[in-house]
Amino acid sequence: xxxxxxxxxxxxxxxxxxxxxxxxxxxAEQAAPVAAAANPFLMLLAIFLMACFVGYYVVxxxxxxxxxxxxxxxxxxxxxxxxxxxxxxxxxxxxxAKIFGFLAVTLAAVNIAGGFxxxxxxxxxxxxxxx
Amino acid sequence: MADTxxxxxxxxxxxxxxxxxxxxxxxxxxxxxxxxGMIGMAIAILATLLKPGxxxxxxxxxxxxxxxxxxxxxxxxxxxxxxxLPQLVAAFHSLVGxxxxxxxxxxxxxPQSFGIGVPGNIKTASLIxxxxxxxxxxxxxxxxxxxxxxxAGRMSGAPIIFKGQHMLNAxxxxxxxxxxxxxxxxxxxxxxxxxxxxxxxxxxLLIIPIGGADMPVVVSMLNSxxxxxxxxxxxxxxxxxxxxxxxxxxxxxxxxxxxxxxxxNRSIINVLLGxxxxxxxxxxxxxxxxxxxxxxxxSPEDAAYIMKNAQKIIVVPGYGMAVAQAQQVVRExxxxxxxxxxxxxxxxxxxxxxxxxxxxxxxxxxxxxxxxVHELEEINAEFxxxxxxxxxxxxxxxNPAAKTDKSSAIYGMPILDVEKAKTVFFVKRGMASGYAGxxxxxxxxxxxxxxxxDAKKVTQEIVQALQR
Numbered sequence: 001x002x003x004x005x006x007x008x009x010x011x012x013x014x015x016x017x018x019x020x021x022x023x024x025x026x027x028a029e030q031a032a033p034v035a036a037a038a039n040p041f042l043m044l045l046a047i048f049l050m051a052c053f054v055g056y057y058v059v060x061x062x063x064x065x066x067x068x069x070x071x072x073x074x075x076x077x078x079x080x081x082x083x084x085x086x087x088x089x090x091x092x093x094x095x096x097a098k099i100f101g102f103l104a105v106t107l108a109a110v111n112i113a114g115g116f117x118x119x120x121x122x123x124x125x126x127x128x129x130x131x
Numbered sequence: 132m133a134d135t136x137x138x139x140x141x142x143x144x145x146x147x148x149x150x151x152x153x154x155x156x157x158x159x160x161x162x163x164x165x166x167x168g169m170i171g172m173a174i175a176i177l178a179t180l181l182k183p184g185x186x187x188x189x190x191x192x193x194x195x196x197x198x199x200x201x202x203x204x205x206x207x208x209x210x211x212x213x214x215x216l217p218q219l220v221a222a223f224h225s226l227v228g229x230x231x232x233x234x235x236x237x238x239x240x241x242p243q244s245f246g247i248g249v250p251g252n253i254k255t256a257s258l259i260x261x262x263x264x265x266x267x268x269x270x271x272x273x274x275x276x277x278x279x280x281x282x283a284g285r286m287s288g289a290p291i292i293f294k295g296q297h298m299l300n301a302x303x304x305x306x307x308x309x310x311x312x313x314x315x316x317x318x319x320x321x322x323x324x325x326x327x328x329x330x331x332x333x334x335x336l337l338i339i340p341i342g343g344a345d346m347p348v349v350v351s352m353l354n355s356x357x358x359x360x361x362x363x364x365x366x367x368x369x370x371x372x373x374x375x376x377x378x379x380x381x382x383x384x385x386x387x388x389x390x391x392x393x394x395x396n397r398s399i400i401n402v403l404l405g406x407x408x409x410x411x412x413x414x415x416x417x418x419x420x421x422x423x424x425x426x427x428x429x430s431p432e433d434a435a436y437i438m439k440n441a442q443k444i445i446v447v448p449g450y451g452m453a454v455a456q457a458q459q460v461v462r463e464x465x466x467x468x469x470x471x472x473x474x475x476x477x478x479x480x481x482x483x484x485x486x487x488x489x490x491x492x493x494x495x496x497x498x499x500x501x502x503x504v505h506e507l508e509e510i511n512a513e514f515x516x517x518x519x520x521x522x523x524x525x526x527x528x529x530n531p532a533a534k535t536d537k538s539s540a541i542y543g544m545p546i547l548d549v550e551k552a553k554t555v556f557f558v559k560r561g562m563a564s565g566y567a568g569x570x571x572x573x574x575x576x577x578x579x580x581x582x583x584x585d586a587k588k589v590t591q592e593i594v595q596a597l598q599r
Contacts (some may be wrong), residue, residue, distance in 0.1 A: 025586060041366075052381070059382055063158070068486055073353065077171070078227050078361050081373060083276040089192050092241030102193075107201075109204060110226055113200065113202075114207050117209060
C-alpha cells in the first residue's frame with residue numbers, strides 16, 4: 001500500500017467516523033425528550049422500590065422490645081413531608097398555596113418535634129441490669 | 132442552594148433515616164439512632180430553606196410554622212404519660228395525614244412551584260400521584276382520629292357495627308376510585324375537595340367497626356398509611372427524600388401490622404372487617420363455670436408466702452397492668468423477691484398492650500432492666516421450670532384453649548405457656564372473660580390461684596406482706 005493510498009483510506013475512515021458521530025448526536029437529540037419524559041418517573045419508582053426493600057430488611061432487624069420507639073421514630077421521619085410544605089410556602093405566589101403550606105409546615109413540625117422527643121424519652125428509659 | 136446540592140443533601144438525609152432505623156436493632160445503639168434521625172431531618176429542612184427562589188416572606192412564614200409546631204410538639208412529648216403513648220402516636224399519625232392533604236392542596240393551587248404544570252393545566256401523571264397522596268392522607272387523618280378517640284377512652288372501644296357496613300365501604304371505595312379517574316382527566320378543584328371529603332368519610336367508616344384491643348393493628352396500619360401518603364406526595368413533587376422515607380415508614384408499619392396479626396393468629400382482613408370482641412368488662416361474669424372444678428381464690432399473703440420460697444418467677448404483664456398503673460409496684464415486688472434469692476423475668480406477648488412494644492416501654496419506665504424482659508419465643512420454654520407465673524392484667528394470651536379447643540375464637544393464637552409453671556397467680560378484678568369473649572380455662576386448673584382485686588392494690592398488698 002502506498003502512502004497516498006493509506007492517506008486516502010484514513011481520510012475516508014475519518015469521514016465515516018464524522019458521519020457516524022453526527023448521526024449519533026442527531027439520534028441522541030431525538031431521544032433526549034423521550035428520555036427526559038420517561039426517566040424521572042421510572043427513576044423515582046426504582047428508588048421507591050429499592051427503599052421498600054431496604055425498609056423491609058432494616059425493620060425486621062429492629063428488636064421487638066423497641067417496637068414502640070420504632071413507631072415514634074417512623075412517625076417523626078414521615079413528617080419529612082414538611083419539605084413539600086416548605087417548598088409550597090416559600091416558592092409559590094398563590095395565597096391559597098401559601099396558607100396550605102403554612103398549615104402543613106406547622107402540623108408537620110408538631111410531629112417532628114413530638115416524634116423525636118417522645119422517642120428520646122422512651123429510649124432513655126431502657127437500661128441494662130445494674131445500669 | 133443549587134438543585135444538585137439540595138438533592139445531595141436529601142440523599143444524605145435518606146441515608147441518615149435508614150441508619151436511624153438500623154440503630155433500633157439494639158437498645159444500646161438506639162439513642163444514637165434517634166439522634167441520626169434528628170440530624171437527617173435538620174439537614175432536609177435546611178437544604179429546602181436554602182433552595183434558590185425562596186422568598187423572604189415565605190421563609191419567615193416557614194420559620195414561624197416550625198416554631199409554633201415545634202413548641203407544641205415538644206411540650207406534648209414531654210408531658211405525655213407513657214400509658215397514654217398509643218393515643219399520642221395515633222394523634223401524631225393524624226397530623227401527618229392532614230399535612231399530606233394540605234401539601235397536596237398547595238401543589239394543586241401552585242403547581243408551578245413544583246414544576247408540574249400551571250394552575251388548571253397540571254400534568255396527568257402528577258394529578259394521579261397527587262390524588263393518591265390526598266386520598267391516603269385524608270384516610271390516615273380521619274382513621275387516626277377515631278383510633279385516638281378509642282384509645283384515649285373518649286369513645287367506646289366497642290366495635291360500631293351496622294347492617295350493610297362493608298357494602299357501604301366498598302361502594303365508597305369504588306366511588307372514590309371513579310372520582311380519582313375523572314379528576315385526573317379534568318383537574319377540577321371541585322373534584323379535588325370531593326375526593327378529600329369522601330376519603331375522610333372512608334377513613335372514619337373503616338376504623339369504627341374495629342374493637343379496642345385490635346387497636347395495635349390499626350395504629351401500625353395507620354403508621355404504614357402515613358408513610359405511603361408521604362411517598363405519594365414525594366412522587367407528586369418529584370422529591371427523592373419523601374419517596375425514600377415514605378417507603379421506609381410504609382414498610383415499617385406494614386411489618387408491625389403483620390407481627391400483630393400473627394400474634395393473634397388472625398388475618399389482616401379479619402381485623403379490618405372488624406366486629407371482633409367487645410369491651411372486656413361487658414362480657415358475662417362468672418357464667419359458664421357450671422360443673423367445673425371450683426375456682427381457687429387466694430389472698431395476697433398466700434401469694435407472698437409462696438413466692439418467697441420460689442426460685443424462678445415469671446411475671447406476665449398485660450394491658451390491665453397499664454390500666455391500673457401497677458408497673459412500678461410490680462418492680463418493687465420483683466426487687467423484694469430478688470433479695471429473697473428468686474430469679475425474676477418478664478414474659479411479653481406480641482399483642483400485650485395497646486401498641487407494639489407498649490409493655491416494654493412501661494416496664495422500662497418502672498426501671499425494669501431490659502435484659503429481664505423477654506419475648507414469647509425466647510421465654511416460653513422456661514415456664515416448665517418456673518415455680519411461679521404471676522399473671523397481671525393479661526388474660527386471652529395465657530388461655531390454653533388456644534392450643535387445644537378448635538371451636539375457640541382464639542384457637543391457633545400463640546400463647547404464653549403459663550399453665551406449665553408450678554403455681555399460677557392470676558391477678559384479676561373478677562371472673563370476666565377477656566377481649567375475645569372466651570372463658571379462660573386456666574382459672575379452673577388445680578395449680579391456679581386467683582388473686583381477686585385491682586392489679587395495683589393486690590400487688591401492693593403482696594409487697595407489704597413480703598416486707599413483714
